[in-house]
Amino acid sequence: MDEGCFFEDLRLGQKASFGKTVTEADVVLFAAVTGDTNPMHLNEEYARESFFGERIAHGMLAAGLITKVMGTQLPGPGTIYLSQSLRFRKPVKIGDTVTATVEITALNEEKARVTLRTVCSVKGEPVLEGEALVAVPSRAAIADRRATKEAAE
Amino acid sequence: MDEGCFFEDLRLGQKASFGKTVTEADVVLFAAVTGDTNPMHLNEEYARESFFGERIAHGMLAAGLITKVMGTQLPGPGTIYLSQSLRFRKPVKIGDTVTATVEITALNEEKARVTLRTVCSVKGEPVLEGEALVAVPSRAAIADRRATKEAAE
Numbered sequence: 310m311d312e313g314c315f316f317e318d319l320r321l322g323q324k325a326s327f328g329k330t331v332t333e334a335d336v337v338l339f340a341a342v343t344g345d346t347n348p349m350h351l352n353e354e355y356a357r358e359s360f361f362g363e364r365i366a367h368g369m370l371a372a373g374l375i376t377k378v379m380g381t382q383l384p385g386p387g388t389i390y391l392s393q394s395l396r397f398r399k400p401v402k403i404g405d406t407v408t409a410t411v412e413i414t415a416l417n418e419e420k421a422r423v424t425l426r427t428v429c430s431v432k433g434e435p436v437l438e439g440e441a442l443v444a445v446p447s448r449a450a451i452a453d454r455r456a457t458k459e460a461a462e
Numbered sequence: 463m464d465e466g467c468f469f470e471d472l473r474l475g476q477k478a479s480f481g482k483t484v485t486e487a488d489v490v491l492f493a494a495v496t497g498d499t500n501p502m503h504l505n506e507e508y509a510r511e512s513f514f515g516e517r518i519a520h521g522m523l524a525a526g527l528i529t530k531v532m533g534t535q536l537p538g539p540g541t542i543y544l545s546q547s548l549r550f551r552k553p554v555k556i557g558d559t560v561t562a563t564v565e566i567t568a569l570n571e572e573k574a575r576v577t578l579r580t581v582c583s584v585k586g587e588p589v590l591e592g593e594a595l596v597a598v599p600s601r602a603a604i605a606d607r608r609a610t611k612e613a614a615e
Contacts, residue, residue: 342488369525386508
């Protein structure tokens, strides 16, 4: 079964990454799923006259890569998302390869909560920076619940 | 041509909304686009044993609805996304109808920047709350640039 890390397995400075080339198909599908048909994403003629000079990907598409890393790699399945901040530094253009990296920057043992620095980069330059707060299952809490349940039986 | 609001058109308290039923197809496509194959989203047997008891949608899918409102309605096309905070209050389940609402809470005239309160709700209950900061084209800045260009010619 897919299982992520338990809180006890996590260490400050632990990192994980995922890279993906953002294709035209991704942008079209993202527009279909969210309804975000902003011409900046879908209309090449409009985009050419716009601030960025060409079509750009939806900002939340890059943010989705951060969630991919947290939800499947570090801490992995079982992680519960509490909050995320996002600072959009540069646009992601169609064809850019985006690498999302998360790094553990704080561990709150009492609440089994984890703070991660989250960065998406294109050719080594940050395009999206922020911070995530997540809750992670802990072995201690699971053992506590089991003991309470057994005592009640 | 699709055109959004100019900064001068915006007022404190202006609001816009978009509602969408989050379907299984949306979740499958979102996983394909982002690579986020967390079993919480895709594996019904896993999800049934998990904290939420059933499959939930990707958190960033709801966040994408906020961007849809800002990029196509208020302020609309031409808006440049600077930052977004997201607090995940409750999971979005497959079949839930999510309404994303944005409301202008601050206008920075000097920089033509707009702060918006952003909320996604299901049956009137907030599932995702946060704040966005965006830059919006201003008629004043466009007129200034035109005057400078003409004076140089």
